[in-house]
Each structure stands twice: as C-alpha cells, then as structure tokens.
Amino acid sequence: MDPAALKESWAIVAKHGDDVPLFFYSHLFLSHPEVRSMFPVSMSAQRDKLVTALGTVVSNVDQFDTVAPLLGQLGSDHRRFRVDPDQYNAVGGSLLATLKHFLADQWTDELATDWATAYGVIAKTMVQGAEESAKTTPSWWNAEVVSAERRTLDVAVFQLRPEQHLPYTPGQSVAVEVPQRPRLWRYYSPANAPREDGTIEVHVQIVDGGQVSSAMVKELQVGDVVRLSAPVGTALTLDDLTRNLLLVAGGTGLAPLKALVEQVDRHWLATGRGPQVHLFHGARMPWNLYDEQAMHALAERPWFSYDTAVSDDSTYPGRRGTVGEVAVARGGWRGYRAMVCGSRAMIEATVPQLAAAGIPHEDIRYEDFGEGGYRPRTDTQKDG
Incomplete structure (x- = not known):
C-alpha cells in the first residue's frame, strides 16, 4: 500500500463536501436496500459521519498499530447495530464506488488495489473486535x-x-x-x-x-x-487515587465528575486517605445548577469542596463568570490533575485557561463525544 497516495486521494474527494455522503448513501441503499433499516429514519443527523470516518481512518492506515485497539473497540461497539461481515462488504463496496466517482480519471488500478487492501485490514480488525467481545458481553x-x-x-x-x-x-x-x-x-x-x-x-x-x-x-x-451499549472511554477515569483533583463541569458535564467524587468518597471510607477534590460547576443561570442539593451534601466531606459559577445573571450573589474563569481565579492548583467536562465550546475555552494558569497539558483530561460517535475528549451534552 502507498499511504501517501491514500491520503492524497482522500483529500481530493473530501473537497466535494456534502456531495460525498449523498453519493455514498445513495449507492449503499440502492445496491443493498436491506441495510437501510440499520440507519435512522431521518438521515439529517447522520450526515457525513460514516463515510468521513471511513475515509479518514483508511487513508491513515500507515498508523495502524496506533489505531488498531480503537478499531477493535469500534467493532465491538457496532454490535448494537447488529452489523455482520456481509454488511462490512456492502459498506466497503460503496466506499470504493464513491472514491471512483469523485476521483474520475485519477482513479487508477493501483489506487483501487491500495484502497481495497486498506479497507480490508480495517474491516477485519473491527470484525475481530466484535467477535472477541461477543464471547463475554451482550450486544446491548x-x-x-x-x-x-x-x-x-x-x-x-x-x-x-x-x-x-x-x-x-x-x-x-x-x-x-x-x-x-x-x-x-x-x-x-x-x-x-x-x-x-x-x-x-x-x-x-x-x-x-x-x-x-x-x-x-x-x-x-x-x-x-x-x-x-458497552461502556467506553478512559480519559476521565481515575488511575491514581493519590493525585489531588480539580474537576470543572459545565451543565450536565457534572455527571461523570459526580461519579468520580463518589468513587473517591468510597476510597476515603475504605482506606482513611485519598486526594483532595475541588469541583466547580458552571451554568448560565442559577436555576441550571440542577444538582446543588446532592453536591452540598457531598461537600460535608473534609476532602471535598464544591463551588458554583453563573455566567449570565448579574444579580447572582455567588461567583460570576464562566466556570473556567472562576476555577482559574480560585488558584492553588499546582500538582493537581484537572478533569474537564462540558459542551464543546466550554471545553475549548476552559482547557487553554487551565493551561495558561500553569497546569501542564498532560494533567488536563477531557473526552469528545460528538453526535452519535465517540473519540477522545468529554462533553456535557453527548447528544444530537
């Protein structure tokens, strides 16, 4: 395979924008109508997710050793859609037809062989990941x-x-x-x-x-x-229960951070020791601080503190501003590990603020759950 040729050809196809997924899905559903039921009735939210992911992953097959574990997990995760090997073949065929259509005269026999080989490696890895997980866990x-x-x-x-x-x-x-x-x-x-x-x-x-x-x-x-589905994600899990934690949540990004606080609480009860934990929860208006009662109850622990931030109510008697601004202003985070969870905009604003305040990038953790898919980051509203 020629990785450079794969990347260059995908870059050319991607320039056609929305026409690419339109052609791909039209070809897939016309050639294999039986797969239509696997997709939502309304395709408006699906947009270019599948074809873009396929193109990006396959064209970067030279990094296979790095992405192989993720592909295995992706295959396992797709068991909830009841995907079988024949459907991988259908998708692969439509991907190649889409590439040929948009590359036109630039689609050569050599390029066709490279794309087919690369897709075969990716599909095999995903199928094997699904088969392995089926031995121990249900599809959902x-x-x-x-x-x-x-x-x-x-x-x-x-x-x-x-x-x-x-x-x-x-x-x-x-x-x-x-x-x-x-x-x-x-x-x-x-x-x-x-x-x-x-x-x-x-x-x-x-x-x-x-x-x-x-x-x-x-x-x-x-x-x-x-x-x-089966659980995914490691960026917001705790691998060291001795490190002090700065938890910064926007909106319902509070959810996984609240779970971490409960985990630390059990560790303290079992061992009598553990990290200091500071949690900041931000919202636009005070009534959006929807879990204050539970958080204030947890704040009775000597190792845990809970602060709120409201950005859009000038009459709010507590700390005002974005949650990132309020957390940074509080200061004293040397040696802390930061976990950030919120909307995409909140994370994009907060992570640089924490880094500018002196927290090393490697000590700032977050995950990304885009519409319907998972990739390394975290957000408050993993929905679309």
Whole structure:
C-alpha cells in the first residue's frame, strides 16, 4: 500500500463536501436496500459521519498499530447495530464506488488495489473486535426507567435499572437508545459510581436540534425500556487515587465528575486517605445548577469542596463568570490533575485557561463525544 497516495486521494474527494455522503448513501441503499433499516429514519443527523470516518481512518492506515485497539473497540461497539461481515462488504463496496466517482480519471488500478487492501485490514480488525467481545458481553443491555425527574426547563435526571449487570468505571460513558427514537444512539455518562443494585443515574440536557435529548427530557417515562451499549472511554477515569483533583463541569458535564467524587468518597471510607477534590460547576443561570442539593451534601466531606459559577445573571450573589474563569481565579492548583467536562465550546475555552494558569497539558483530561460517535475528549451534552 502507498499511504501517501491514500491520503492524497482522500483529500481530493473530501473537497466535494456534502456531495460525498449523498453519493455514498445513495449507492449503499440502492445496491443493498436491506441495510437501510440499520440507519435512522431521518438521515439529517447522520450526515457525513460514516463515510468521513471511513475515509479518514483508511487513508491513515500507515498508523495502524496506533489505531488498531480503537478499531477493535469500534467493532465491538457496532454490535448494537447488529452489523455482520456481509454488511462490512456492502459498506466497503460503496466506499470504493464513491472514491471512483469523485476521483474520475485519477482513479487508477493501483489506487483501487491500495484502497481495497486498506479497507480490508480495517474491516477485519473491527470484525475481530466484535467477535472477541461477543464471547463475554451482550450486544446491548436492556434497562428499565425506574425514576424520571424533570429538574429544570431543559434538564432531567433518570434512574435506569439494567436487566443484567453492566460493568463500568466511573468516568466512562454508555450509548443510549430510547424507544421514542429508535436507531439513534447518544452517549451519556453515568453520574454515579457502580451501585449494589446496579442502577445508573443519567443526566440529560436538551440540545438545540437534539432529537434524542429532547425525547428523553420530554417523553421518556417510568416503565420505558431503553438500550445501553458497552461502556467506553478512559480519559476521565481515575488511575491514581493519590493525585489531588480539580474537576470543572459545565451543565450536565457534572455527571461523570459526580461519579468520580463518589468513587473517591468510597476510597476515603475504605482506606482513611485519598486526594483532595475541588469541583466547580458552571451554568448560565442559577436555576441550571440542577444538582446543588446532592453536591452540598457531598461537600460535608473534609476532602471535598464544591463551588458554583453563573455566567449570565448579574444579580447572582455567588461567583460570576464562566466556570473556567472562576476555577482559574480560585488558584492553588499546582500538582493537581484537572478533569474537564462540558459542551464543546466550554471545553475549548476552559482547557487553554487551565493551561495558561500553569497546569501542564498532560494533567488536563477531557473526552469528545460528538453526535452519535465517540473519540477522545468529554462533553456535557453527548447528544444530537
């Protein structure tokens, strides 16, 4: 394979913008109509996710050793869509047809061979990842909604009870599919450390244009059954329970950080020692600080402090400004590890602020859950 040729050809195709996914999906659904049911009824949110991800990953196959574990996880994660090897073949065929269409005279036999070889390696790795995970875990977990509480105009808190034990580590996230929006999966972080009864707390905030978040807050009811994927993510998990922690949350980005606080609390109870933890929770208006009662109860611990920040209410008697600004102004974070969770805009603003305040980049952790997909970062509203 010629990695340079793969990258150069994909760059040429990508310049055609939205025409690329339009051609790809048209070819896929016409040539293999049986796969249409795997995708949402409305494709508006799907946009170019699949074809862009395929093009980017395959054209960077020279970094295979680095991405192989992620591809295996991706294959495992796709079990919830009931993808089988024949469907990988269908997708691969439509990807090659799309490349040939847009490259026209630049599509050569050598380039076709390189793309086919690279896609084959990627698809095999994903299938093997799915097969390996199938030995120990289900494709998804059914979970009953046992509590649904509307906390604010746009935030609801749910308690879910999986039918089977769902193993996860505080700070990880699971994809959720609700009956009101079939085949639309969105990532949410459990807001609690694992409990003996197996229940999971999920915080959901309506996102502008978000089909899943809106359905969950407005329509999801006690007794409904949702589906949960296997947990993903490591950036917000704790690998060292001796490091002091600065936790900075925007909106429902509080969820995974609250789970971390519960994890540290159990460590302190079990060992009598542990890190100092400072959590800052920011919102635009004071009524959006939707979990203050629980956080103030936790703040009775001598090792934990909780502060709030409100950015858009000039009458607020507490700290005003963005949560990143307030956290930086508090100061004293030398030697701390920072965990940041919020909207994409919040993270993009907060991470540089913390770095400018002297926290090394390697000690600032976050994850990214874009619309329907996962990649290294974290945000408060993993929904679309």
